[in-house]
Amino acid sequence: MTNPNGYESLPNAIINGASGPTVSCRINGSEVELPDGTTILDAARLLRLEIPTLCKHADLDPTAACGLCIVKVEGTHKMPRACCTPVEEGMEITTHNAEIMDVRRTVVELILSKHPTDCLTCGRNQNCELQTVASDFGIRQAVMPNIAHDLDRDSSSQALTLDPARCITCGRCVHICQDIQNVHALCFLDRGYGTRIAPAGVSLGESPCVRCGQCSAHCPTGAIFEFDETRDVWEYLMTPEYHAVVQIAPSVRVAIGEAFGLAPGTNLTGKLYAVLRRLGFDAVFDTNFGADVTILEEASEFIQRFLHGRGELPLITSCCPSWVDFMEKFHGDMIDHFSTCKSPHEIVGVLTKTYYADKMGIDPSRIRCVSVMPCTAKKWEIKRHESMSASGFQDVDVSITTRELARMIKQAGISFLDLEEEECDPVLGDYTGAGTIFGVTGGVMEAALRTAADLITGETMEQLEYNTVRGLDGVKEAGVEIAGRQVRVAVAHGLGHVETVLNRIREAREAGDEPPYHFVEVMACPGGCVGGGGQPYGVTNEVRMARARGLYSDDARRTVRKSHENPHVQMLYKDFLKEPLSAKAHQLLHTRYQARLTYTR
Amino acid sequence: MADVIMVPDISRTVQKWRKKRGSLIMALHEVQNRYGYVPRNVSLQLAQLMDVPLARIYEVVTFYNYFNLEPPGRNNVAVCLGTACYLKGAPEVFDAHKKALGLEDGGTTGDGEFHLQSVRCVGCCGLAPVVVMNGQTVSKVRPEGVRDLIARCRKEA
Ligand code: SF4
Ligand code: SF4
Ligand code: SF4
Numbered sequence A: 001m002t003n004p005n006g007y008e009s010l011p012n013a014i015i016n017g018a019s020g021p022t023v024s025c026r027i028n029g030s031e032v033e034l035p036d037g038t039t040i041l042d043a044a045r046l047l048r049l050e051i052p053t054l055c056k057h058a059d060l061d062p063t064a065a066c067g068l069c070i071v072k073v074e075g076t077h078k079m080p081r082a083c084c085t086p087v088e089e090g091m092e093i094t095t096h097n098a099e100i101m102d103v104r105r106t107v108v109e110l111i112l113s114k115h116p117t118d119c120l121t122c123g124r125n126q127n128c129e130l131q132t133v134a135s136d137f138g139i140r141q142a143v144m145p146n147i148a149h150d151l152d153r154d155s156s157s158q159a160l161t162l163d164p165a166r167c168i169t170c171g172r173c174v175h176i177c178q179d180i181q182n183v184h185a186l187c188f189l190d191r192g193y194g195t196r197i198a199p200a201g202v203s204l205g206e207s208p209c210v211r212c213g214q215c216s217a218h219c220p221t222g223a224i225f226e227f228d229e230t231r232d233v234w235e236y237l238m239t240p241e242y243h244a245v246v247q248i249a250p251s252v253r254v255a256i257g258e259a260f261g262l263a264p265g266t267n268l269t270g271k272l273y274a275v276l277r278r279l280g281f282d283a284v285f286d287t288n289f290g291a292d293v294t295i296l297e298e299a300s301e302f303i304q305r306f307l308h309g310r311g312e313l314p315l316i317t318s319c320c321p322s323w324v325d326f327m328e329k330f331h332g333d334m335i336d337h338f339s340t341c342k343s344p345h346e347i348v349g350v351l352t353k354t355y356y357a358d359k360m361g362i363d364p365s366r367i368r369c370v371s372v373m374p375c376t377a378k379k380w381e382i383k384r385h386e387s388m389s390a391s392g393f394q395d396v397d398v399s400i401t402t403r404e405l406a407r408m409i410k411q412a413g414i415s416f417l418d419l420e421e422e423e424c425d426p427v428l429g430d431y432t433g434a435g436t437i438f439g440v441t442g443g444v445m446e447a448a449l450r451t452a453a454d455l456i457t458g459e460t461m462e463q464l465e466y467n468t469v470r471g472l473d474g475v476k477e478a479g480v481e482i483a484g485r486q487v488r489v490a491v492a493h494g495l496g497h498v499e500t501v502l503n504r505i506r507e508a509r510e511a512g513d514e515p516p517y518h519f520v521e522v523m524a525c526p527g528g529c530v531g532g533g534g535q536p537y538g539v540t541n542e543v544r545m546a547r548a549r550g551l552y553s554d555d556a557r558r559t560v561r562k563s564h565e566n567p568h569v570q571m572l573y574k575d576f577l578k579e580p581l582s583a584k585a586h587q588l589l590h591t592r593y594q595a596r597l598t599y600t601r
Numbered sequence B: 001m002a003d004v005i006m007v008p009d010i011s012r013t014v015q016k017w018r019k020k021r022g023s024l025i026m027a028l029h030e031v032q033n034r035y036g037y038v039p040r041n042v043s044l045q046l047a048q049l050m051d052v053p054l055a056r057i058y059e060v061v062t063f064y065n066y067f068n069l070e071p072p073g074r075n076n077v078a079v080c081l082g083t084a085c086y087l088k089g090a091p092e093v094f095d096a097h098k099k100a101l102g103l104e105d106g107g108t109t110g111d112g113e114f115h116l117q118s119v120r121c122v123g124c125c126g127l128a129p130v131v132v133m134n135g136q137t138v139s140k141v142r143p144e145g146v147r148d149l150i151a152r153c154r155k156e157a
């Protein structure tokens, strides 16, 4: 786990040298000049001084809830909190001395006095910020009586487990869920000692939660974690009658290394294929193949709407299940704009139990499909609608997160990093550069544009990279010229950014104007799937960028970089589906949507 | 036609507070005063009409001791003594309740089954006299119908 407040998270102004007003102060005796508004916490980092934190996360504004980051400022008796106190001209700050560390130890002891002590059966054992702090402070015995709450776990969402007894009320999850994701499924109920995280009067499964898992990715403790389904996977692997098939999502390959001590962005595709075979899977596929198929279908839908006026514009992407859930619950008026195309892992799932089963002569009732995803919402998606069983069986049987796969590899005692790289089974595994960038915000749009441009012009276009849709800006808008026509696109990530885009669409619709965009991509998680809620812990923008770079260089290395040029996808259409949007494609690869209530009771 | 059960109408409350500062908390006060607690179905409506997340309402309601999410008794009976109801015989209806339950205003039965209170105008004077049972409005109540009403409530519970 990288520290979510790692050195890389320094404000750019500090790294690149300040422009604009600065202040001078002394930190532990060293004179520093810093941009006005820098917090003591960031200032200390500049000097490579790590002040311990629990409630502060680099993605979020400080809540100043935990009190662990206190420092001393000469001339005052108060101990300000470094995470939310800006440096001031002439300030003399001490970040570490015996007295400060004593106060910090007391803060930790106080937190622990309200906290369960059974780390061994906790979802974050060995991967927990509170545990790390307690260990760093050498806490060896409880100095205060333990008054931990006795609260029940809630796994009703079947995607995440809430274990509110382990909450330290730092507020990160509430902040993410309310302000960054704009879902408001989680809140703080009651006050003082009784304060607890919970949905408003119902279980998480009955709340508006869209299962994005961002709360779990930001919680410092084991109070929210992924709903573990690895037992089902082991069962598939241990049952000889089953033909166990697996697929990995694009962003898993550039993140799982972090669970084994590698830098974010390290591409482990070949080793992943190898380890999945060692675990006992009978066939190893790649979700990137499904992404290529998604693009063929979605680009064809786009052309139908854009050139032939068949269907609403803009077309909105639908491969993110949290986004689909969010739209169904909060923006039901957008249903007609949604691409009906299924997400890539569902496509690989249904093709495994039809096309692949036919080809190999395997009875599909014997096949068990596992998908390894960066995402907790995929756990829900596989059952969200009857069309997720288009093969006649549930198309994907179980979806596990990157974190769950990392644990399985460790359990199995496989020396993962030492494995020789292998190839996947190409029939549903071979992929293009367009498929792999699906894992990052803007990637679906870029992949779709590569194919749409060729299909519209009937030529092979030179342009591959569309840099305007890359990067971490919350909303990216661009105009792209295809065959002399402007295609206006928008890309949003982090559900809190979606409303801006949707409202522009609505305003134009109400005014009877032309739609502001022709094509819109949304991914629920900040950064897209690379920042997914099921990825290794410690996400920050730097980590998201590093993982994204891993995918963009995978793309750049590929000889085939457009989905429609994937030879195995071409074979699939020739032998089985006929053409994009064919009756068979519709029956197997497309889904439907319905407006849902935010609260069922 | 006694006891038409309907979802409470809180649009007036919302109208009154929507545009004002601190409006959510004022609206919640009104709800608390009217029902003796903040019923979930009223919160859900309030969320929709005032365009605030239900989670925010629950944060406020559970933060302040003043609000309750549960009725004080298992069944909460609020008899309206507002002007319109008063003129249409609410005092007799209230007395009938006191007798039937053996309670004074604001009392709760020993077994915690019933809580009785009088309230001021609940905002549906056209249906006077009105009793609010567990957050649902019963209209045109007659004193002689009260025993039945309570018996039914006991059975349903
Ligand atoms: S949250 Fe951390 S400290 Fe608390 S029980 Fe779990 S591992 Fe231990
Ligand atoms: S999974 Fe997402 S929507 Fe659900 S509670 Fe967590 S942050 Fe909120
Ligand atoms: S659940 Fe986790 S993130 Fe949320 S307040 Fe508690 S400790 Fe913080």
Ligand code: FES
Binding pocket: A052, A053, A054, A055, A056, A062, A063, A064, A065, A066, A067, A068, A069, A070, A081, A082, A083, A084
């Ligand atoms: S990190 Fe500063 S108060 Fe918690």
